[in-house]
Amino acid sequence: MKTVPLAEARRRFSALLSKLGEEPIMLTRRGKPVAVLLSLEEYERLRRLEAYDQFEALSQTLRESGSSARELHRSSRNELDEGRVAETDRIVTDEYIEELRGILKGGNALGTLMREREWERRRDK
DSSP: OEEEEHHHHHHTHHHHHHTTTTOOEEEEETTEEEEEEOOHHHHHHHHHHHHHHHHHHHHHHHHHHTOOHHHHHHHHHHHHHHTOSOHHHHOOOHHHHHHHHHHTTSOOHHHHHHHHHHHHHHHHO
16 A cells, blocks of 8 residues: 655645555555545445445344344334334435445445444444
8 A cells, every 4th residue: 555645645636546546545644644545446345345244243133133134124113103213213315315225336225224323323432
């Protein structure tokens, strides 16, 4: 991986962007890594891998709990129907669903939504 000081990256940003197809570029400040520039293709590949890992973790949790995905869906649906879930948890726009589908190139929106929410929960801890 190529390493470039942040000051140099500012000066040569366009040139660095054109080289992202070759390899990621690590940006440093005062010799310490602060960021990595990735091509869009590599970023999307990493997002798909992360989503797959989260799906596998959810699958494992379901297996260990003895519950099926159908039971989880039915239980969640009942909670929504009974109003036990906060209003903010119910608001999912069509645009958000489409964005999630795009991330996984047409993948299951519900599964993706569950993985995104889990990722947000972990991030906010």
